[in-house]
Amino acid sequence: MATGTSDPRSLPVPAERPAGRTRVSAKGEQTRARLIAAARTLLAGDGSVPFTTRNVAAAGGVTHGMCHYHFQDRTDLILAVIESIRPEWISPLERAVDAPGGFAERAERVIGLLTQPEGADLSRLHSALHWFALNDERVRAGLAEEYRRWRACFVALFQVLADERGGGLDPRPLGEAAAAAVDGLAAIESLDPEVDGAAAVRALMHGLAATAGADG
Incomplete structure (x- = not known):
């Protein structure tokens, strides 16, 4: 069966999915930035709060699972801070x-x-x-x-x-x-x-x- 492209209603709308991906990516980058900022704050602190992914997540206002979505472990977080x-x-x-x-x-x-x-x-x-x-x-x-x-x-x-x-x-x-x-x-x-x-x-x-x- 031939694919018709002359009917405007059958044409794909390329702006929709990339725009959605852009919004998701921007949100993800914001979350990642919050986690890096929280990790930096804990690392530069007085040591009263142990540097763990759970504590970084809490300080960044995200779930522990979301922290591990962006960073495999606390070493990944430290490396991100070094780069930042x-x-x-x-x-x-x-x-x-x-x-x-x-x-x-x-x-x-x-x-x-x-x-x-x-x-x-x-x-x-x-x-x-x-x-x-x-x-x-x-x-x-x-x-x-x-x-x-x-x-x-x-x-x-x-x-x-x-x-x-x-x-x-x-x-x-x-x-x-x-x-x-x-x-x-x-x-x-x-x-x-x-x-x-x-x-x-x-x-x-x-x-x-x-x-x-x-x-x-």
Whole structure:
């Protein structure tokens, strides 16, 4: 039997089902976002509420079953939190390094970002993520990947210096050293607020650059 398509009443209405799927998808994304936000709140909390999928679901205002619909287990939730905070600490650094300018200009942008005070919420969150990384290999791998991306920013910054200086300057050890020092300084500042982070980071960046120039 032939399929008639000339009658408008027999034509499919393509907008109906995609629109329905879009509404479902948007609702699902909203639920997922609420769960990630709830997971972040619990991770950055004082530890009085254990970090479990059930507690995250309750904090997010959804059923426990719905939580497991979006996330298989609490490790999946932690990995989602790790990804969700990237725009707060890695993406701005990437943009500062990638924006136009020479090494000195880009380094100043980076220094400006690194010397901004880290919020207590984000600081506690990083501490919690590091604790879970000690006990969960998937969390460790996920967090390690983020730190590789973090270190790559510093390597890219010193690549700009290498391009300016020439002479076969290797940006990797310089970038890795800067990243390690900055990370250690953040830990020190969290314990001693009197440490002048801005001066230390600026001395570090310019000192590495000067040494690189001398070696080159």
